[in-house]
Structures are given as structure tokens and as C-alpha cells.
Amino acid sequence: MNKKNIIKALLPLIIFLSLVILLYNGLGKNTRLLPSALINKPVPEFSVPSLMNGQTINNDSLIGQMYLLNVWASWCPNCRVEHPMITEFARQKIIPVYGLNYKDENAAANQWLNQFGNPYKDILVDIEGLVGIDFGVYGAPETFLIDAKGIIRHKIVGELNPQNLKNEILPLIEKYK
């Protein structure tokens, strides 16, 4: 048996074993609770157009207020699920909510907003998903809590709901006010 044949025969096993190790690592970790590496770090630098008026928004222009940054896309079913929650939160005017429209098309995003309503103070457009990568976005929806100094204080992976709003977001808003 030559070397090439041995490798060919063993390859599936090797690929499979790495997969098993990977899956085993992923087990038991609640992906929704994983802390972001960016917690208590400043917001990454970005400079992107606004979906609402086309003007450029950058990380500095948002400093001076505490806000929620909600990552959403029109292709994301769970974003529709959480949308009423975001709307209700924005209506209470505790802190403003900004949107990060992630890997989406502007036309689709606008149609989506027309359909479900626009709770956002402004929306960052991230067609390529590059801002998302800097923020360590895992998938839509995700929500970041960012304080007045531009420091990321919390991240929720998955949809915002009454529980994580009450138990995680609201106490932190009090704390960092």
C-alpha cells in the first residue's frame, strides 16, 4: 500500500474526528449567554451611511448618550419576532435604539420597515457585514448596550424579550447611567 492510498483511506476519519471534537466543545455552552470579547471595551471604529438619510454615521457621532444597538436584517425571521419588543422599548424613551442593518439590501430593509414600523432613531447600513464582524456579531438579531462614553456594556445574542430586558438590560442601564 503506498502512502497516497493510506492518506486517502484515513482522510474521512480524520475530518470526522475533528468535527466531533468541535461539536463536543460546543456542547453545554449556552450560545446565548456567551460573553462577548468586546464587553467593557470601546465600540469598534466604523463609518457607514445611514439608511434613513444617507448621511455618514461614525462611532464618535454616537458618543454622549447611552443607547441600544440592535442588529437586524429583513431576511432574519427572529428579527420579526423581537420587533414588537424593540418597538415597545423605543416607545418608552428610556434610551434611544439604533439599528444596524446587517448584510441586507437597502430596498428590502426599507420595505421591511414600512411593513412593521421603524422604532430606530437611526440605522447604520452594513451591507458587507464588516461592521458586524468588528462587533463580533454572531447572527441576527443581536443587541448591544453601549454607554455614554462609547463603551460596550452588554450583548444579547438572539431576540430581546421581556426577561432579558428586565433582568439584564434595565439594571445595567441604571448602573452605567
Place this chain on the structure above:
Amino acid sequence: MLAEIGQYTLAFGMMVSLLLSLCPLYGYYTKNEKIMQTARPLAYLQLIFMLVSFLILVTLFIIQDFSVTYVWQNSNSILPIRYRVSATWGAHEGSMLLWLTIQALWTGLVAFYSKSLSSDKIARVLAILGMVSLGFAAFVFFMSNPFLRTIPMPFDGNDLNPLLQDFGLIVHPPILYMGYVGLSVPFAISIAALLGGNIDENWIRWTRPWTNAAWACLTLGIVLGSWWAYYELGWGGWWFWDPVENASFLPWLAAVGLIHVQAVSERRNAFRGWTVLLAIIAFSLSVLGTFLVRSGVLTSVHAFASDPSRGVFVLSLLAIYAGGAFFLYALRANKLKSQTEFELSSRETLLLVNSIIFITVCFMVLLGTLFPLIFEAMGKKISVGPPYFGSMFFMMMVPMAIFLPIGVLYKWRKDKMKRVIKLLIPAFVIALVLTAISYWFFGGLNLKATLGVFAAFWLLISGFNSIRQQKTLTRGLWGMQLAHFGVAVFLFGVSMTEHTDFEIDALMHPNEVKIVKGYSVEFKGVENKQIENYNAFIGHFVVTQDGQQVATMNPQKRIYPRQGNPMTEAAIDAGFTRDLYISLGEQINDKGGWAVRVYIKPFIRWMWGGGILMMLGGLLASTDKRFFRHAKRLKQQNIENYLA
């Protein structure tokens, strides 16, 4: 009392699985014919125990024994009887018992329809299937036992998730599982062949109908799931690239590759190792799918109850089955060396390319599904979503659609590309013309849709062309053509639905009329009614076109009292060339104003129709005479051998 009997039957079934995985193999290695022959009776016995245990669980739901934990969690006293039955597989424990029962059913079928296989072969095959059953039986019994009791008994049940109180959910899981589990048959045959150290074309011929049948079930299961998501989730989407959906799509893709490679290895002594490997991959992906869905490593919109300790168990099963199989493959693969020579320009090569395309897509989908985990392990984070899957899938399907008609016309062993292309020129031209006509007719299509429509016509016309040229058409060939027509119909449906659909979102007051793409939709108002186990707001709409009434439509907003969440029940007027889809949003004001969403979904039925054609093609091909002719001869041979 009944629950305990169910528990015992399950335990006995598990014991039988244990015997089934040991005895025939022991007989095989000690060359003891008598012991080898225990395989079939044990397979039947296993089926009886599993089936009884499953039927007992169904009975517990029907008689509403709320002392059983699983029953009260997923049913309640006002649940209609049809949903009480389907609630049996409405949550984790019961659906795993269903899985196990179907596993036993396939094993029983293999035992029954394998008279043509020599006893040492069938002993190995059934023993492997027994091992698979054993693993899942242990999983059900120890990790997700549906027969456990709650004391004291709750007064009433928790109700079945309203999303699942639906016809789609009665039929979708059993058929999908038929497909998932059915792939364990080619898997077991491959492992048995590896154990024996050789695989000949009779084996592969015998495997083909099983692979086709399992794949056909999987196809139908996926179609049903997509259809359910479309009408039940209420926003007109039909595929979300969700981990759970991917879990069913992965083995499907691998099985497509397997079916095409088997076509080669059955007739020609080629790709034997690759056939075995694909069979292993296909079933491993079924188990992997279960793991992804049940363990909670990935979050999903389907949000099944997840539990890490169950995850460890299923992962161990996966490691044992697939790991063992790949290990065996590593040991024996070089024995399966193929001998036949064939030219690079031949049908063999094209079928190999086909399987490579499908396994690549499969790998890409797997990668996309696992990306979050992979990057997590590397300490980084990245995300993928439908944009990734959509563009990747499109890129891979273009070469598939281009090569398909060429592959169908290519000859075995050696052929000239020139000859085939010459044959296909008329089809190409006609397809171009038809695409141009559609482009004009539908008032312009975007690039993706144009390509998709062209591919559909290209497959359709060239398919007719090749049917005309065949001298004799066996069922196998008819099946192939039918399945390929299914691909054409599917591509057409997807292109039209995805790129020319139309939706409006409006606030409507009673007797208000909206014009949507030539349809006038009149809102008559909303009434409130108590139906079966829920309270419904029923909207009344009358749709007319050119003064002719097209449909009256009644979308609903339902409240299930026990769980409290509102459910949107869309009204769909299904049609051959379009679906009208109305869903009722929120009540906006006290003047009877409601938020209403109206969609026009052109040709969406064609997509599922294409899937159904593929399924029928797969089934038809598996009834080809040559599978049975050969089986008969082998049976005769076995009898002669026995007498001699």
C-alpha cells in the same frame, strides 16, 4: 399501569436489539449457520416490541393519562383527538420513540425483502441495523423516556404548542423520519460489505431501491416541512436556512450524490469505495442532524427543548457509528479497489462530477451551519445567514443544471463531448427562445431569475429530447427523467417565487377595497368565534378580478387559552400560477381597522410540485424490473446452493 407496560415493552425491545446486534455476527464469525439465521426472527421481534411500545404512548395520549409527564406536558383535556394522536411525536421524547419505531420498521422490511441475499450477508446487514436500533433505544430509554410519571397527577395538561396543532405536523415528522432512518439501510449494507471485505455489483443493485425509497421519503418530508412553514408561520417564507432545516437538507444532498454514484458502481466496477463512503456520510449526517436539533449547540427558530446531557449521548452515538464506520473504511478501503478502466470523457466521469458537486454543496451547508461553532473554537466570531447560503447554493446549482442534460446523454465508458453537444443544440436554442418569451411575458426578470428560468427550460426540453432518443425506456430511466423534470419544475417555481412575488401591507377598514396586482381585495370585517380549543378572530375578504369573484378568504388570529400566545393563521387561495396569501395582523383602532398583509406568490406550488416529482421519480426508479429479476435469480441460486 399502561405506562409501565409501555416502559417494559421498550426495555424488551432494547434487549432484542442487543441480541440482534450480537447473535448474527457471532454466527457469521464462527460460521454457524443456525445462529446466523436468528437475524430475521429477531428483527421481526424487535419491530413488534417497538411498535407496541409506540402504540401504547399513542393510547396514553388518546385516553389522556395526565399522570404521565410527557402526556401532560404536551396535551390537555380540550385538545381535539387528531392532535392528541400527533402530539405523540410533538416533542422530544415521543419523536425519538417514533424514530426508534421507524428504525425497527425499516429493519423489519429489510429482513422481509432480502430473500435474495445469502444468509451471511443478511446476518451482517441486520446486525448493523440492530446496533443502530440499540443505540437509539438506549437513548430513548435512559435519556428521554416518555413513559415516566408525575406524582401527584396534574389536573390538566399544558397543551400542545399551537404551532404544532396542524395537519402539516401530523404528517411531516413521520415521513421525514422515514427518510432519515431509511438511510441507515445503505449504511448498514456498506458496513456489512466492509466487514466482509468485498462488495460486488449484486450488492449495490440490491441497495439501490432502498436508497431511492429512503431518499424519496426524505424529499417528501422536506417538501411537507417547507409547505408547513409557508402557511403556518404566517409571513409567506418557505425556507430559512435554519439549522434544523439544514439538518434535513444535509443527508438529502449526500443521498443525491449517493444515488448517482450507485448508478455507476452498479453497472461498472468503479467508484466502489466512493459509494461506500457516501453511504456512510449520508447516514452520519442524519445522526448529526439529530444531534444539532436535540443538543442546543446551535440556536434555532424551531427552538426544540434542548439538553446538553442528551447532546453528549447523541454525540457519542455519532462517534461510535460514524467513527467506527470511517475507521473500518480506513482499514478496508483499499480492498474495494475498482478495476474497470474508463475514459475521462465518459458518463462515469460526469456522474462522479455530479456526486462531487452535491457533496461540496453538502459540505458548504454544513460549514455554514457550524460556522458559529468553528469560529467560537478559534476565539473569534463570525456570522452567516441566508445571504451566504443563498449565493453559495446558487453558484453550485448553475454547473449542476448545465451538466445535467449532458450527463444524461453521455455514453458509458467513452463518448465524445462534440457528439453530445450537437444533440443538445436544438434544446439549447428552444430553451433560449422560451426564456426570452418568459422574460417578455413577465415584464422583465432579474439575472438570477432569468438564469433559473433558462435552466428550467433547458432541463425540460433536453429531457424530452433524450426520452425521444431512447429506444427502450425502463422504469429506471423513466424515474430518472421524472426526477429531473422535478428539478426543472422546482427551478422554475423558485425563480418565479423569489423574484416576482409581490406584497402590500395595509390598514383596512370594513368594506374597504385594495387593488393588488389586478386583484381587488375587499375587506368585509372581522368576527370573533370560539372554535374547538381556541378563540379566533376571523377576517372576511372577497377577492375579485375583472368583476369575477376569485375567492373568499378567511385569515385568522387565534388565541389558545392555555398558552396564551396569539397565532396567525394565513388564508391561502392556492392556484396553479399563483397563490393569494392574506394574513391578519393587529387590530389598529376601534373603528374595525386591521393591519392586513396581502401577498401574491407566483408559481410557488411549482416548487413543491418539483419536489414531489423528484420523489415520484425516485420511487418509480426503485421499482425497476432489473432489481427484482436479479433478486429472483439469486434466490434460485441460493436454493440450489442450499440443496447442493
